[in-house]
Amino acid sequence: MGLLDSLTSALGSGDATQGSAHASVLAAAMEYVNQQPGGLGGVVQSFEQNGLGGVIGSWIGNGENQPISSDQIESTLGSDAVSAIAQKAGVPADQVSGILSQVLPHLVDKATPNGEVPQGGGFDASSLLGALGGLLGKREG
Template sequence: MSLLDTLASSLGKSSPEGGGGSSALIAMAMEFVNNQPGGLNGLIQRFHEQGAGDIVSSWIGTGENKPVSPDTVTNVLGADKVDELAQKAGVPGDQLSGMLASVLPHLVDRATPNGEVPAEGKLDLTSVLGSLGGLAGLFGKSEGDKNA
């Protein structure tokens, strides 16, 4: 089982196609962030513009990650973008926004290990996946224990 499959199964998410679809959704989330105007910085800016700056800032900081609702994800990204991504993934839009709400806090958190956004504003697949190595176990812990 790949790391992405492990992450997806630990989230309890699956697509109609099975575990590979979940892996694709996680990879799609990373690709989406990187393809934002400004990459991760652009995504962070969108959260701030939509009144959810405190949420995204908690993911960057070294403390507890605040949860984000699927509705907030849809509001920040835009319903059209969520629908477009959902169509590509072959899942309903509400399922995709729920998956992104589960995955984005951890992706952003792992991409900013010292509370700093990478200068290039891109999620590096290799380094993020490497830091996600213990993430499957993390989902069984409280968020306050994430840096333990």
């Protein structure tokens, strides 16, 4: 689980339990995105349809990532998706939106290093692992 451990460490997850929850939600979220029609492109479209195109655009672009609230995550992905991610991750549903609001911007940012959604639109865990090395360096400094 190197990628997940790296990302949760980079995000400064407090204790081991919190880090484990972040890793579990992150894995479930990656699977969710990869299963969506259009992959990440489909998720981007969902954000745009919910008035959050600028927010996800900042994650894809090369500037600073705009924050997102747990309520915005819930309304954009839908409660069914959040519940499914929670069930798959083994994390209480009321915590998943908050965790996603912390990890999803970083994940999308690192999945789009050239400021574009990759063809195929899915998350490639092996390529994300290398990209997260830079994130680790920024957090530890």
